[in-house]
Amino acid sequence: MALAASLLLRQSQSLVMTPQLMQSIQLLQMTHLELVRFIESEVEKNPLLEFVPGDEGARGADDAFPSDGTYYSVNEEQPARDVADAEAGSSGDLYEAATGGSAGAVAESFDSSLENVFPDDAGPRAADAPELLGQWKSMPGASHGEGYELDEFVAAQTTLRDHLAAQVPFLFTSPVDRLIAGHLIDQLDESGYLPADLSDTVLKLGTPIADVARVLDALQQLDPPGVFARTLSECLAIQLRARNRLDPAMAELVGNLELLARRDFATLKKLCGVDEEDLVDMLAEIRKLDPKPGARFQPGICESVVPDIVVRAAPDGTWLVELNAETLPRVLVNNDYYASVSRRTKRASEDQAFLNECLQNANWLTRSLDQRAKTILKVATEIVRQQDAFLLNGVDHLRPLNLKAVADAIKMHESTVSRVTSNKYMLTPRGLFELKYFFTVSIGSTDGGDSHSAEAVRQRIRTLIVAETPEAVLSDDDIVAVLKKGGIDIARRTVAKYREAMNIPSSVQRRREKRALAKATGF
Structure with a gap:
């Protein structure tokens, strides 16, 4: 077959993804904060755009947001009289235009302050203690009672490092010990634990490991109790030692936290040498301890969700x-x-x-x-x-x-x-x-009726488990039987998957925990 060049006329359709179309798609999945940041960046690049956040935008564009919630874009036309006023003002006295304003405007234009040059024309000074303005008339700022910011009187939040560093001078007198203590404080994580190995500190500071261990033992006595622990067991032991409750039975319980996680109360009773009532009391005391003693010094970030x-x-x-x-x-x-x-x-x-x-x-x-x-x-x-x-x-x-x-x-x-x-x-x-x-998956019905939502089934499983008694703890097979009686066709492995997703232990662990609590409370 011979190859030859030819001219053909062909008509076809294709979908072209333009930059505007791509940005429109991205706008759909943006959150409110991401959308605001995107618009702010567009306003910086485009001199014709104006972004009015907050209540000012609501007052300036009331017709853009009718009662039915529909959004409409708004084209705002600025009055031309602003330009005319600016031109008329330029024909006045230059000295009056330069000095007729407030001291704050002059200070901004010259990047200086008039407090030393013209004391009488200086701006209002913030009051030293605004809550005492009514009692101390001679206080700076008391003549007007304004001009101060409340944020200036708010104390800075104390961090974990600052809290511990303030206690170190009362604990050590040797400069070497203070240097080691400062290095160990810098190694703490947000929860107050010491993840670093002591050998790294020895190599970096060039001090004997015995001195580092001695300083660490002293630092574990600082407030809050439980800091400088390397494991959860050590953190709980430090807090129990501070309460004078670290007896041999409690030490054995803290050293076997994996058995406690599995609710293996029978083995724990043998290891600790206590009966069931004493074990429940020990568990109640452990629940009062703080597993993350340094977390209280971390600034909490409150992120509120604004509904769309x-x-x-x-x-x-x-x-x-x-x-x-x-x-x-x-x-x-x-x-x-x-x-x-x-x-x-x-x-x-x-x-x-x-x-x-x-x-x-x-x-x-x-x-x-x-x-x-x-x-x-x-x-x-x-x-x-x-x-x-x-x-x-x-x-x-x-x-x-x-x-x-x-x-x-x-x-x-x-x-x-x-x-x-x-x-x-x-x-x-x-x-x-x-x-x-x-949007949830569908679970079939045993009677051929309407399907059930997976979230509704999870709620039903959670309700059944909460209503359990120590003598009648439901296994996964029992839950399947109960759900099938209610018209929900579900497999046992699906019940186990939903139960684990809700952090609900197995029926064996729930039975041990409920029986232990029932004996301790007498019910």
Whole structure:
């Protein structure tokens, strides 16, 4: 067969992933904080965009967020009188314009302070103790009672290293011991444990290992009790020694924590040489100890979850689904600035091309945010419609649901629904849930009826285990039999998988624990 060149005319279709389309897809799966950071970066690059966060945006763009929760982009036109006022002000006295402002404005412009040059014109000084302003009239800042920040009077949080370093001078007098103590303090982790090996400290400081061990034994007596421990057993032993409760039986119990994790109370009673009542008392005392003594000095990060969707009961018995206005970004396109700059530039110039590109990107961003909000609202509305029984009666009536069912109902692709439900939260009368929570696998029914949700089955298993008695502890096979009587067709291995996922021990361990507690309490 001979090869020859020829010209062909062919018509075909192809899907092109443009940068705008890629960013639109990324906007769908962004969380609220990620979306705010993205918009802030776009505002820095685009002079036509204005991002108004918080209440100011809500007041400036009330028409963008109607009562039904739908988001609309807003084009804001700044009044031209601001420019006119600026031009009129420039024709005044230059000295008055330079010195007529406050001292703070002058200080900012010259990067200096007027407190020494013009003491009478200095700004208000913060009060040394604002809570005593009513009693001490001569206090700086008492004349006005304003001009101070409450954050300036808040004490810094003490860290674990600072707390221990303050106790070291009272424990050691030798500079060498203090040096070793400071090095060991630097090796502590967030929980107060010493993960480093003593041989590393010996090699780094060049001191005998006996001195390092002696300093470590002294450091283990510091507050909080349990610091500088290398294992959990040693941490609990240090705290028990501080309470004068580390007797041979308690030491044997602390040294066999793996048996305690398996609830092997029979072996523990033999090793400790105590009866069942004493063993229960020892376990109760161990529960009062702190396994992570250094964690209390770590600054706690409170991350609040802001819901993207709010669901409320409507007066007619239906559900009202709304977008949370707090999570909707306020993005404004300044068309007045675009028109003003366009009149001053030539149409063929590079500045005009850059300005047109900025306007195109700004309009695209507002349309993408509008489409993102509408898509989230559409998906959430369909989820509420599908899970109406859950909102009315609780988790036992949660229906099995998958992404394809929602995608087919709202005429969207399954991947789009997956991106919308990622890291998005819904506030319902039943509580705050992630949108992924409503999508669970289906478990068949024994009578051929409607399928059951996996989350509802887990809740049923948890309820059965909580209602157990020491004489009637349910095994996995017993739970399967009970569920089948209730119309749930489930295998034993599935029950074991759900039980382990909920951190529920086996029936043997639960029976040991319940019997021991029953004998100790007399019930």
